[in-house]
Amino acid sequence: MRLRAARRTAGLTLRDVAGSLGVSIGTWSAVENGLTRITDDRLAAAAVLLRTDPARLREPSATDVPADPDWRDFPPLQLAQPLAGALEAFVELGYHGAAVRDVAQRAGLSVAGVYHHWPTKQRLLIALLDLTMDDLRRRCRAARAEGDGPVERLVRLVECLALFHTYRRELGFIGASEMRSVEEPDRARIVAARRDVQRMVDDEVLEGRRRGLMATPLPREAARAVVTLCTALPQWWSPSGGFTPEAVAAQYVDFALDIVRARRGTAGVDAAAD
Known part of the structure; x- marks a missing residue:
């Protein structure tokens, strides 16, 4: 990570940087590891402290890289232990029903081990929702870029949404059920991503x-109905239910085309009335 490299180059410790910026050591460690976001103001302050340009500290975003041709590929989800524990606990018990002790037990850590990197349960929830929306938007942009004309682009978007909300159903479930638990100012940012x-x-x-x-x-x-149809998938879909994510995606593409009353066979057609 660029922030960690810059800190080490400057000869500073985590404690030095955290103290200068007015954050906890755990929070700054999470920032350096890409597990929580940094505001533009704090990034600018860090750049002054580390004697560098803020642009040199910022990690490349999803919009800085070419469209991902593998938006249909969903390898096993790899999360840091506290985030994995939080995801399991929030899905099973709900955000308000899960204590940090529940997160720690599922993560195989002590409560102190969770608090070392995550100062509050709220930060764990926000990190999971940020991860969800960053990945979903990246995939949707890549899927949309493959389409030729509005019908084909809609087909690709619906396929992407359905695949994401089945393969990543736990993240999708949290995204649908726990937005009510997100506090400002993070709520406004995540709502904007949605x-x-x-x-x-x-x-x-x-x-x-x-x-x-x-x-x-x-x-x-109609567009809102299509998206809602896809985001509701984590409420009922199960890998043991008989339909693969690909089969569900194909079904939902048909549903979406019916909802918008698409002319069948028009995917990729741009010639009709520019």
Whole structure:
């Protein structure tokens, strides 16, 4: 991580940096490990302390790299122990029902071991939701980029949303059920990320309607119904239920095309009324 490298180059310890920036050692360790976000103001302050340019400290974001051709690939989820424990505890017990002791037990750590890197249970929840939305938006952008025309782009987006909410159903479940538990200012940022995903679908349905490729009289409402259909998958889908994620994605693409009243066989067609 660039922050850690810059700190070491400056000859400073975690304690030095955390104390100068007014954060706990655990919080700054989490920042250096990419497990929690850093505000622009704090990044600027860190750059002054480390005698470097803020741009040199910032990690590349999903929008800085080419579209990922492997958006359909879902390797086993690798999380740090406290985050893995938090995910399991929040899914099983709910955010408010889970204590840090429950997180620690599932992570195979002591309570002090969890608090060493994560000052509050809220920070664990936010880290999980940030991870969820960063990954989902990256995949949706890559899926959308593969499409030629609004119908095909909608097909790719729905496939992506369905695959994500089955393969990553635990993260999707937390994202759907625990937004009510997120405090400001993080709530506003995560809500904006969710709206970004919805907007991708909105834009394709609106464009499909404009070109006469989708006949729904209510394009925004139809787009919202499509996304809601996909985000509800973690509520019922199970790998033991008989349908693979790919089979569910194919079904949901059909559902979505029916909802927007797409002209079948128009995927990839751009010629209708520019």
